[in-house]
Amino acid sequence: MLAAILSLGGIGLAAAVALGFAAKKFAVEVDPREQAILEVLPNANCGACGFPGCSGYAKMVATSDKIAAACPPGGAVVMEKIANIMGLAPVEAEPMVAVVLCQGDDGKARQKYHYLGVHDCVAAQKVADGPKTCPSGCLGLGTCARVCPFDAIEMTPDGLAVISRARCTGCGKCVSSCPRSVIGMKPLDATVHVLCNSHDKGGLVRKYCDIGCIGCMICKKTAPTAYEIENFLASVVYENHGDAEVAIEKCPTKCIRNFMDGYPEGSSFSAPTCMREAG
Amino acid sequence: MSVAMKNLKTFPGGLHPPDNKQWSADKPIEDCPMPDELVIPLAQHIGAPAEACVEAGELVKKGQLVGTAKGFVSVPIHASTSGEVVAVEPRPHPMGKALPAVVIKPDGEDAWLPGLQGGDPASLSPVELRDRIRDAGIVGMGGATFPAHVKLSPPEDKPIDTLILNGVECEPYLTADHRLMLERPEAILGGIAILQKILGVKRTCIGIEANKPDAIEQLTAATSDLPIEVVPLQVKYPQGAEKQLILAITGREVPSGGLPMDVGVVVQNVGTCTAIDDAVRRGLPLVERIATITGPGVVEPKNLRIRVGTSLQYLVDQCGGLKGEPAKIIMGGPMMGMAQLSLDVPATRGTSGLLLFTSENVPVRPEGPCLRCGRCVRACPARILPTTIAAYARLDLTDEAEAYHAMDCIECGCCTYSCPAALPLVQAIRGAKGAILAKRRKG
Amino acid sequence: MVDLVLILISAIFVNNFVLARFLGICPFLGVSKKVETALGMGMAVTFVMTVAAVVTWFIQYFILIPFNIEYLQTIAFILVIASLVQLVEMVVQKVSPVLYQALGIFLPLITTNCAVLGLAVLNIQKDYTFLESVVFALGAAGGFTLAMVLFAGLRERLDLCPVPKSFRGTAIALVTAGLLSLAFMGFAGLVKG
Secondary structure, eight states, X not given: OHHHHHHHHHHHHHHHHHHHHHXXXXXXXOOHHHHHHHHHSOOOOOOTTSSSHHHHHHHHHHHHSSOOSOOTTTHHXXXXXXXXXXXXXXXXXXXXXXXXXXXXXXXXXXXXXXXXXXXXXXXHHHTTTOSBSSTTSOOOSOHHHHHOXXXXXXXXXXXXXXXXXXXXXXXXXXXXXXXXXXEXXXXXXXXXXXXXXXXXXXXXXXXXXXXOOOOOOHHHHHSTTTEEEETXXXXXXXXXXXXXXXXXXXXXTOOXXXXXXXXXXXXXXOOOSSHHHHO | OHHHHHTSBOOSSOBOOOOOGGGTTTSOOEEOOOOSOEEEESOOXXXXXXXXXXXXXXXXXXXXXXXXXXXXXXXXXXXXXXXXXXXXXXXXXXXXXXXXXXEEEEOSOOOBOTTOOOOOGGGSOHHHHHHXXXXXXXXXXXXXOOBHHHHTOOOTTSOOOXXXXXXXXXXXXXXXXXXXXXXXXXXXXXXXXXXXXXXXXXXXXXXXXXXXXXXXXXXXXXXXXXXXXXXXXXXXXXXXXXXXXXXXXXXXXXXXXXXXXXXXXXXXXXXXXXXXXHHHHSOOOSOEEEEEEESTTBSSOEEEEEETTOBXXXXXXXXXXXXXXXXXXXXXXXXXXXXXXXXXXXXXTTOOEEEEEEGGGSOOOXXXXXXXOOHHHHHOTTOOOHHHHHHHHHTTOHHHHHHTTGGGOOOXXXXXXXXXXXOXXXXXXXXXXXXXXXXXXXX | OHHHHHHHHIIIIITOTTTTSOOOHHHHHHTOSSHHHHHHHHHXXXXXXXXXXXXXXXXXXXXITXXXXXXXXXXXXXXXXXXXXXXXXXXHHHHOHHHHHHHTTTHHHHHTOHHHHHHHHHHHHTTOOHHXXXXXXXXXHHHHHHHHHHHHHHHHHHHTSXXXXXXXXXXXXXXXXXXXXXXXXXXXXSSOO
């Protein structure tokens, strides 16, 4: 019994001494805050902060002693935690959500030609600027859905990308993946959006799409503070988005949508049930 | 023929799609009449587009400069008839979008610019010859439209010992080069003499596919007392691709990522050769070319001598019009040509053909999973693995695609043609090539 | 000499640690997405296994047996192997940051790797001499590396295949591992005993 205790204890002691010695002798400086920050980050490695992955972001914050960029997916909660770790004031980031600014699926928008190539928007865009007649509408081949790290984008059966407001964290990966820049980052608390991306004149838009903005100004006349029109395309003035809802009914092409009323046609996402989910 | 074919030179891989050349092979070249409007795009070649040097309202003569070259890899653009410039504006281009073009309303006289003078190649220096070729706006007429003078300016450390004339015309349907070899052998020989002088080559070969025995016979007879070999080649696509042609004739393989000049070879199309002859001996810039208008969607297939800028619709009208609604319009050959959105685009210097297909000739097969049958690998003349690269390309694994030599793809389309699962292989590889280049530019 | 060769061959192919003895499945599934990392893991395991075989052999024959406390074998071996790996990790981190970047993340995994402990225990069970223990460790580690690299190669190819949705990821990896294991059964009978 004594032999057992002594020998095992001896081995343990020897190991402890060796490890203790090695820890001193071979110590490598690692900032513990870096690890702590990494632990509170979402670890989706989406790159929305502009750094290579979450570890890159953690390293940046820990080494530069300032929070130079916000973590959009993490939102205010994570930013506060990071600020606590670093003992700094958090960076204020307005919560954003990605919105596909198009409702022209195959049933509503015309095709310029029949595309038979690789099932990818970037590839299709290279063939005579994409198979859709509309130069700025959603191509519907799902490149954004494939890059989304949060599985927040679905493709409707008629070929339109729809982003779930509940799942989207605002990382912006889809925005940079879209070859036609159809996806925009919008404030999360705004639920009314003009879902069109075409700057063409009304007559042209009518030719190629049933649900595009024709720049008729009716929304602006109905709610002057909530809309602005630039290059024949209306958009919501997000500072005054609360007033935008009244114009939805008046829009002749029905391209203004309140997501509280539901997602675009064909989407399997259910309409947000509360403002928190919607915005 | 089959016995003789076995001994003919060729390259590994490739395939032989039904060539359908019989529709237009016996039709002599006809002059295309003058259309009501010529739309001359300023981007008709690989490299920087030309810059317009005329304005709306100006009167121009045939052969007058309308666009100046921008940089070394670029060529000037000339008016292809005399008349009034009615607009300089973006117009639909075969690339599928609207690009800047000079629009000319012909005056019907078709008068050449006075003062265009030919010269005797014997009395001109190689540099002067090359300058004439550049100023005439000559590009590779096989369809790639690479500026000819760039190919003829090899760096000092890359001596050129062999000149190959490409009269293969391996693309199905097309017969423009075939007719050219039958009807203008003297211009081809004149062009060869100029090229020989510029490059100072020891050996000159004319490669012709064995399905054009009359052209082989005619050129063999014409070159009997000249230091030029006529080399019959096995009938196989893409025999006319530059690297495959070099391998078949000289046995030299262009290294991965290299150019023909790395193995001491320059390849020029026979069409380019006649254009060079016209440019040097007669002083004429490149304003017209031979194109084959054919396919099951056109009433009467023809070989036409067309002015650059003639609309495709007009060309079709000269061939008896369309047979029903076209389902597919291809500019160039069926394998490597570009599908067009409409006939409302102009023919350019690279328009070697115009193919029209009706819906029964364009079977659309649903895409299936890869069967791993390896037909694309067997067919690939570049000897890469199309299915693997395409799979990597679809997963955006650019580095892996590059490691499998995606950049060596010549985009001949043999893989897509041979795929029983109808996978868009060459399209995916082309996407990967773009991504690799973008990554390299980024550094 | 023949014995040593037989031990080596047997450990690599016939009684492959991963595919026949089913030891070390965690890293086998965890770090086999790419051939390079699989090879790195294999190298790290080779190193640790060889060192662990040497140390545990000495512990067994110079401490446990003389003091008649063989029943403490498992706990003693775990203690020694864990400390050893920690030590190696620290030294590597300091001496060669590049190697640490390559191996570093795998080393903590090896600490609790049953393949290493299994090897040490098997060495004792089979009454191997010191030399035989070292050869057996090399063979076992070689077999582990072989299995890792083969499997990683398969998984790299698997990425390119249109796998049905329900089978994607770990599911198809496990099916593949099972098939690979079946394939290795073909080596049974190569070495007698």
